[in-house]
Amino acid sequence: MSSPPVRAVARRLGTGLVVLWVAATAAYLALLAAPGDTVDNIVGDGADTPQIRAEIIADWGLDRPAVVQYLDYLGRLGGGDLGRSYLLQRPVTEVIGEQLAPTLTLAVAAAGLGVLLALLIAVATAGYRRPWLRRLSSGTELLLVSTPSFLIGLLLLSVLSFRFGFFPVSGDQGVVALVLPAVTLALPIAGLLAQVLRDGIDKALDEPFVLTARSRGVRERSVLVRHALRHAVLPAVSLAGWVFGIVIGGTVIVEQVFGRPGLGQVTLSAVTTRDMPVVLAVVTLSAAGYVVVNTTADLAYLLVDPRLRRS
Amino acid sequence: MPANRLRTLAAAALAPLLAVVAGCSTGATPAAEAAGQPRSGGGLTWAVETEPITLNPHQYAQAKARLLVWNTFESLLTYDKQGKLAPWLATGWQVAPDGLSYTLTLRDGVIFSDGTPLDATAVKANIDKLREPGYAPAVAAVQLRNLTAVEVVDPRTVRLILTTPDVLILDFLASPQGAQISPRSLREAKNLKAGGVDVVGTGPFVLDRYVAGQELHYRRNPGYDWAPPTATHTGPAYLDEVTYRFLKESAVRVGALTSSQVQVIEGVPATDQPLVTGNRALRLTRELNSGSAYSYYFNTSHPPFDDVRVRQAFREAVDVDTVLRSVYRDTATRAWSVISPSSPLYDKRLDGSAYSGDAAKANSLLDQAGWTARDAEGYRVKAGKRLTVRLVQSAPFVRDRRDVLAQAVQAAVKRSAGIDLKVSLVDQGTATDAIQRNEYEVFDNSRADTDAGAALNLLLHSKGGINRTQINDPGIDQLLEAGQAAVDPTKRAGIYADLQQRVVVEQALLLPLYAPADQIAASTGVGGVRFEPTAGVPASAYDLWIGK
Numbered sequence: 001m002s003s004p005p006v007r008a009v010a011r012r013l014g015t016g017l018v019v020l021w022v023a024a025t026a027a028y029l030a031l032l033a034a035p036g037d038t039v040d041n042i043v044g045d046g047a048d049t050p051q052i053r054a055e056i057i058a059d060w061g062l063d064r065p066a067v068v069q070y071l072d073y074l075g076r077l078g079g080g081d082l083g084r085s086y087l088l089q090r091p092v093t094e095v096i097g098e099q100l101a102p103t104l105t106l107a108v109a110a111a112g113l114g115v116l117l118a119l120l121i122a123v124a125t126a127g128y129r130r131p132w133l134r135r136l137s138s139g140t141e142l143l144l145v146s147t148p149s150f151l152i153g154l155l156l157l158s159v160l161s162f163r164f165g166f167f168p169v170s171g172d173q174g175v176v177a178l179v180l181p182a183v184t185l186a187l188p189i190a191g192l193l194a195q196v197l198r199d200g201i202d203k204a205l206d207e208p209f210v211l212t213a214r215s216r217g218v219r220e221r222s223v224l225v226r227h228a229l230r231h232a233v234l235p236a237v238s239l240a241g242w243v244f245g246i247v248i249g250g251t252v253i254v255e256q257v258f259g260r261p262g263l264g265q266v267t268l269s270a271v272t273t274r275d276m277p278v279v280l281a282v283v284t285l286s287a288a289g290y291v292v293v294n295t296t297a298d299l300a301y302l303l304v305d306p307r308l309r310r311s
Numbered sequence: 312m313p314a315n316r317l318r319t320l321a322a323a324a325l326a327p328l329l330a331v332v333a334g335c336s337t338g339a340t341p342a343a344e345a346a347g348q349p350r351s352g353g354g355l356t357w358a359v360e361t362e363p364i365t366l367n368p369h370q371y372a373q374a375k376a377r378l379l380v381w382n383t384f385e386s387l388l389t390y391d392k393q394g395k396l397a398p399w400l401a402t403g404w405q406v407a408p409d410g411l412s413y414t415l416t417l418r419d420g421v422i423f424s425d426g427t428p429l430d431a432t433a434v435k436a437n438i439d440k441l442r443e444p445g446y447a448p449a450v451a452a453v454q455l456r457n458l459t460a461v462e463v464v465d466p467r468t469v470r471l472i473l474t475t476p477d478v479l480i481l482d483f484l485a486s487p488q489g490a491q492i493s494p495r496s497l498r499e500a501k502n503l504k505a506g507g508v509d510v511v512g513t514g515p516f517v518l519d520r521y522v523a524g525q526e527l528h529y530r531r532n533p534g535y536d537w538a539p540p541t542a543t544h545t546g547p548a549y550l551d552e553v554t555y556r557f558l559k560e561s562a563v564r565v566g567a568l569t570s571s572q573v574q575v576i577e578g579v580p581a582t583d584q585p586l587v588t589g590n591r592a593l594r595l596t597r598e599l600n601s602g603s604a605y606s607y608y609f610n611t612s613h614p615p616f617d618d619v620r621v622r623q624a625f626r627e628a629v630d631v632d633t634v635l636r637s638v639y640r641d642t643a644t645r646a647w648s649v650i651s652p653s654s655p656l657y658d659k660r661l662d663g664s665a666y667s668g669d670a671a672k673a674n675s676l677l678d679q680a681g682w683t684a685r686d687a688e689g690y691r692v693k694a695g696k697r698l699t700v701r702l703v704q705s706a707p708f709v710r711d712r713r714d715v716l717a718q719a720v721q722a723a724v725k726r727s728a729g730i731d732l733k734v735s736l737v738d739q740g741t742a743t744d745a746i747q748r749n750e751y752e753v754f755d756n757s758r759a760d761t762d763a764g765a766a767l768n769l770l771l772h773s774k775g776g777i778n779r780t781q782i783n784d785p786g787i788d789q790l791l792e793a794g795q796a797a798v799d800p801t802k803r804a805g806i807y808a809d810l811q812q813r814v815v816v817e818q819a820l821l822l823p824l825y826a827p828a829d830q831i832a833a834s835t836g837v838g839g840v841r842f843e844p845t846a847g848v849p850a851s852a853y854d855l856w857i858g859k
Binding site for chain 1: 358362364365370444445448449451452453502504505522523524525556557558559560562563566567569570572573706707738739740741742743744747776
């Protein structure tokens with residue numbers, strides 16, 4: 001009786017592991033193929049003599065064949081050891097561990113706020129009740145989706161922090177400091193999700209079941225929220241992976257602008273200096289995040305759509 | 312990196328807007344010390360541009376992190392305003408007549424903040440640690456390459472034994488890499504190379520909190536009583552505590568300052584300076600860095616810059632003053648030599664000399680060198696080859712809008728002499744690759760060494776680590792070696808003057824552009840804002856105080 005779900009879960013986990021392996025390997029190969037070698041990157045723009053190079057090569061075991069280094073890396077990754085940062089001289093697990101919480105807090109707050117805003121906007125502007133509001137809203141959404149979050153962040157900062165002092169400019173100092181970064185990240189998400197949701201609601205409103213509901217005397221608001229919105233959520237749920245990507249990518253810029261700690265800053269400096277262990281760890285971690293988010297989205301389909309539950 | 316470019320553009324576009332939003336008022340510059348008399352107590356927040364990659368001074372590699380080092384760590388020597396060495400943790404030094412050993416006397420009563428006394432054994436432990444394989448390869452291979460042994464003569468006396476005379480060993484003793492770490496930290500710290508709260512020194516502050524990506528927090532070291540003579544007071548620091556917050560965007564730093572969320576910032580680019588100078592509650596100060604000037608070095612290993620006339624022509628083709636004004640308004644100081652004009656080794660005869668943006672001269676030099684024909688786009692051609700020179704900039708190390716400056720130079724050399732300067736802004740790996748494959752003709756660089764001689768050894772010696780001109784001139788090597796061995800300061804300055812004449816005037820190995828500078832903007836309520844003498848970078852928080 002319980003074996004099909006167990007098998008399904010096992011298959012999901014297996015797929016997840018394969019995705020992780022592919023991501024880790026692809027990142028490894030990409031960094032290997034990128035110009036410049038590891039020793040150059042560790043040397044940076046500092047002093048450079050054959051003696052320094054020899055010490056670096058010995059210190060990091062860079063004289064081993066690439067295949068051996070790769071297998072060693074995979075083996076350690078399997079054991080949860082992400083290696084040591086070339087640049088920061090600390091274990092990568094430690095570097096990422098202490099930066100994970102601020103980024104997750106920001107990501108969850110931004111995603112939650114974005115979804116909430118999108119729902120409110122979509123419900124308020126769907127249908128053909130208020131054409132002017134609809135036009136205004138979709139114009140704003142387009143603007144938000146196409147504005148770089150760097151600009152949104154600086155604008156919010158200069159008005160709400162520098163001019164009026166409502167919010168502090170920087171740091172991870174509790175909820176107040178979270179507001180502006182979260183809003184900055186949430187606005188583009190809200191912009192796109194609202195368009196998708198509204199589109200879905202509009203389509204659902206044209207369906208026969210809405211006519212049936214209305215003819216039964218169900219109130220318009222109820223039709224919108226209980227029937228149409230539920231249909232519209234399906235395509236929106238499939239955007240969960242996209243939201244995750246936007247949020248994780250967006251933290252790089254937002255953390256920089258707001259001087260917040262987090263993975264974004266770590267990633268940026270690791271990529272620019274080609275700090276391979278850190279880059280690999282961030283890629284693997286993001287891939288794991290995608291796997292989790294997409295699996296959750298698949299489960300959410302089941303919740304939202306009864307038809308899928310039956311089959 | 313397009314994202315970087317985009318942000319620069321966005322910041323430029325926003326600057327006027329921020330000016331309006333910040334509600335600046337114009338007014339007269341305030342008196343030099345509006346904060347009144349120094350007083351003890353209070354704390355402040357200082358927004359800095361760069362988060363240090365390591366807090367261990369032995370691993371120091373970022374000039375922008377220097378102001379943080381001296382809060383918790385101190386060296387045996389330091390530099391005064393005239394660029395002369397001054398005592399710090401060592402009260403004095405004695406050089407043997409043969410120049411092969413330096414004997415240092417340590418100051419009495421200095422203790423690390425973990426209670427360990429600073430004595431000769433501690434100094435030996437630090438220097439021995441630096442020479443340990445794999446710990447600090449750059450220091451061991453460059454600054455300590457002539458050191459063979461460290462001897463403990465008695466608890467207050469330590470002797471450094473050299474293989475060959477090397478005055479730069481004193482520069483090492485005054486450098487962050489030569490700062491003293493508690494021997495207990497050297498043995499027990501969890502991540503010694505990364506540094507942190509468990510790596511302690513003798514400085515006026517104690518690091519008690521580091522939130523990576525966000526801030527560093529220091530509290531006063533109450534027992535501190537060994538300030539260097541270059542400081543403006545003695546005894547413990549004035550401030551109870553100081554927080555350094557990392558704000559990488561200059562517009563955000565300036566905004567945080569104008570809205571009083573922080574009291575001091577460093578790194579104020581030309582575009583943002585009017586926001587500070589136009590505000591009566593703020594004060595802007597700037598100082599030139601020591602070391603080498605920001606210059607374009609010509610690769611002499613292959614055409615066209617193997618011909619000295621082409622190198623001279625490139626220099627004459629750039630009207631440096633105009634180019635600097637167009638990029639930095641009036642905030643940049645022009646450089647005339649490979650050495651920054653603020654260094655005591657700078658040859659003042661070079662001021663306003665040598666080359667002057669004379670387009671006619673540039674063109675006649677190129678004609679003489681055989682680059683007589685022009686192609687359809689107006690570039691000079693010789694034997695069917697266009698006069699193209701490549702400058703490869705590594706994006707992570709581009710600062711001071713040097714990418715924009717390169718575009719201005721590009722336009723200037725095209726317009727006045729038909730030279731095709733190809734500028735590419737790439738990641739570090741690609742840049743290193745281009746250099747290793749010798750696929751570049753122009754190399755740009757500035758170095759912030761306190762003793763310019765250290766920079767020149769790397770840049771101009773035939774075996775130098777960043778000898779990108781690829782010059783191999785026994786005359787230059789000889790001068791560099793003589794300069795490193797000369798104990799007498801006057802004689803030493805003479806040697807470096809000869810060197811500058813040879814490199815800048817006779818051989819035209821480089822085009823000096825500007826002297827890098829640092830800026831501090833502070834609320835007028837903060838007193839004691841100053842720069843570290845000679846280095847020209849912001850000083851530590853030791854002399855800072857909060858006015859009433």
